[in-house]
Amino acid sequence: MDDQPRDETEPGTSPPGDPARDETQVVRSGPVSDESAMDGDVGRLPIETDASVPTEAVEPPPIELAVAPSVSPRRVSNRLSVVLGLAAVVAIGAVGAMGYSMTQDLGSTRVSLATAETELAGTKMKLETTSGSLAVQTTTLATAKQDHGALDATITELSTQVEDQTNCLSLQTAALAELGRIEQLQTENFNRTTEKSAYAKAEAVRAKAISAALDDYYQAYSKAFQGGTSAARTWAAKGKDAEATITAEEKKLKAELKTVDAKAAEIEAALDALEQQLAVTEAACAEVTP
Amino acid sequence: MTGVPKRGGLNVRLALVLGVIAVIVFGGAAAWAFSVNGDLERTRTTLGTTNADLATTTTTLADTETKLQTATSDIAAEEKAMAAADAKITVLNSQIKRKAACIVVQTTNLTELRRILALERDNFARTTTGSAWSKANTADSKAIHLAITDLYKAYQAAAARNYSGANTWLARSNAQVTVSNRQLKVANREIDRINKASKAINGANRAFGDTLSETQGTCGG
Numbered sequence: 006m007d008d009q010p011r012d013e014t015e016p017g018t019s020p021p022g023d024p025a026r027d028e029t030q031v032v033r034s035g036p037v038s039d040e041s042a043m044d045g046d047v048g049r050l051p052i053e054t055d056a057s058v059p060t061e062a063v064e065p066p067p068i069e070l071a072v073a074p075s076v077s078p079r080r081v082s083n084r085l086s087v088v089l090g091l092a093a094v095v096a097i098g099a100v101g102a103m104g105y106s107m108t109q110d111l112g113s114t115r116v117s118l119a120t121a122e123t124e125l126a127g128t129k130m131k132l133e134t135t136s137g138s139l140a141v142q143t144t145t146l147a148t149a150k151q152d153h154g155a156l157d158a159t160i161t162e163l164s165t166q167v168e169d170q171t172n173c174l175s176l177q178t179a180a181l182a183e184l185g186r187i188e189q190l191q192t193e194n195f196n197r198t199t200e201k202s203a204y205a206k207a208e209a210v211r212a213k214a215i216s217a218a219l220d221d222y223y224q225a226y227s228k229a230f231q232g233g234t235s236a237a238r239t240w241a242a243k244g245k246d247a248e249a250t251i252t253a254e255e256k257k258l259k260a261e262l263k264t265v266d267a268k269a270a271e272i273e274a275a276l277d278a279l280e281q282q283l284a285v286t287e288a289a290c291a292e293v294t295p
Numbered sequence: 296m297t298g299v300p301k302r303g304g305l306n307v308r309l310a311l312v313l314g315v316i317a318v319i320v321f322g323g324a325a326a327w328a329f330s331v332n333g334d335l336e337r338t339r340t341t342l343g344t345t346n347a348d349l350a351t352t353t354t355t356l357a358d359t360e361t362k363l364q365t366a367t368s369d370i371a372a373e374e375k376a377m378a379a380a381d382a383k384i385t386v387l388n389s390q391i392k393r394k395a396a397c398i399v400v401q402t403t404n405l406t407e408l409r410r411i412l413a414l415e416r417d418n419f420a421r422t423t424t425g426s427a428w429s430k431a432n433t434a435d436s437k438a439i440h441l442a443i444t445d446l447y448k449a450y451q452a453a454a455a456r457n458y459s460g461a462n463t464w465l466a467r468s469n470a471q472v473t474v475s476n477r478q479l480k481v482a483n484r485e486i487d488r489i490n491k492a493s494k495a496i497n498g499a500n501r502a503f504g505d506t507l508s509e510t511q512g513t514c515g516g
Contacts, residue, residue, distance in 0.1 A: 080304035089310075093317035097324050104328035111335040118342040125349040132356040139359055142366040149373035156380035163387035170394035174514070177401040184408045188500075191415045195493070198422050215439050219472070222446040226461060229453035241450055248443060255436075269423065276412075283405070294402060295395045 166293065173290035180279065180286045187275045194268040197261055204261040211254035218247035397514035404503070404510055411499045418492040421485060428485035435478035442471035 081089075198204045221244035228237035305313075422428055445468035452461035 079307045081307050081310040082304045086305040086310060086313075090313070090317075093314075093321065097317065097321045100321060100324040100328050104324060104331050107328060107331040107335050111331055111338055114335060114338045114342055118338055118345060121342060121345040121349055125345055125352060128349060128352045128356055132352055132359060135356060135359045135363055139363045139366060142363055142370060146366050146370050146373065149370055149377065153373050153377050153380065156377055156384065160380055160383055160387065163384060163391060167387055167390050167394065170391060170398060173398055174394060174401065177398065177405060181401060181404055181408060184405065184412060188408060188412045188415065191412060191419060195415060195419050195422075199493070215443065218443045219439075219446060219468075222443060222450050226446060226450040226453050226465060229450055230458065230461060234454065237450065237454055241447070244443075244447060244450075251443075266423075269419070272416075276416075283409075286405075290398060290402065293395070294398055 169289070169293045173286070173293050176282070176286040176289050180282050183275070183279050183282060187272060187279060190268060190272050190275070194265055194272065197265050197268070202261070204258055204265075207254045207257035207261065211251050211258065214247045214250035214254060218244050218251060221247055393513075393515070397510075400506075400510045400513045404506060407499070407503055407506065411496060411503060414492065414496050414499065418489055418496060421489045421492070426485070428482050428489070431478045431481035431485060435475045435482055438471045438475035438478060442468045442475060444468075445471060 196202060221240045225237045225240035225244055228234075228240055420426060445464045449461045449464035449468060452458070452464055
């Protein structure tokens, strides 16, 4: 506590030296008397008056006085000063330390930021390059896919063409085979009436029998005309035999011709079927024939 | 007037000056610290944003690199597939060329075989009922039968001593033989024509056989 003796103060006045009350206060004075109620360090000095001038008690109007806290030089206690000074130093030091720390942080953060920005710039550049490459590759891929699609379409078209050609060739081969078979039938049928055929042999025997019959009957006629009845009968009998041969061979000829006719009918039916087959073949081959 | 006792402590004015100085220094330090703090906060915010941006960019880069790798791989696959497609197209074109040549040859073969068959049928028709040969042959056969019958009747008339009748039948028989001979000539002429056509057909067939050999070469057997 304050080791200085404190002055007594009038109620309504501020105690001197109290920093907490160190402020001007407005007080209302009472009637002024000859004797001041104030003394001590703080108080009003006695007014020097001229004794030659009579004085009279005048009731002055109440005035308001601004009372200064202290008119004498005041001091702050050393201890308080030290405390306040230390507090100020500590506060300033703390702020400074904090500022320094933050400056260090700021420095390292700026370094980190610079590093991050550099890395970001590098990454962005790499990304840009990679994106550019990706764009090129994407375009290339799209083109490749388009080309591949076109090639696939070509393959499909060509495969269809090959398939159509294969179908055409199969039909042609089948038609050729059938045509060859019919041609063979036709040849065989034709050959049933050619030389060395059964028909030709029968025809040859028949022709010979015809000649024999004509000769034999003529001999019979001649012998009968000459009166040789017996000889005439003999020749007539031979003539009959020849006629029998003719009849027999003609039967063979008819049988052969019947076979030929039957085969001819078979060939006709096969040719009718082949015509339809050829129409299908031609239709199938029309688009693939160069 | 009484003297003021001197007291210890710091003059208040000095204290005030020092206080003001302290306040100013503190304020300055605080302002500096505040400014640094603001800078630090802003820098940290910027760093945070930059790091976030970097992370995003790195992720995007990684994603883009993956896409690039995939695209490159896809391109390689597409190029391989296209090479295979090109090879297949070459094979297909070759097949088409060979098959087209085969089709041409087989079409020619069909046409030729149909022509030969038509010739054969025409020739065969020369021996069927209603043909010139058939008519001649029928007439010949009829005439020769009559000739034989008439000659047999001539023999019978002669055996019955009816000589004039016998001679009449003989004359009739001879007339039928003449008819027969005439028809036989017609039939033989037709047979010559048939044989000539057969010769042409056989020649065409032989040529066609050679063509078939070539066809096997063109069409791969």
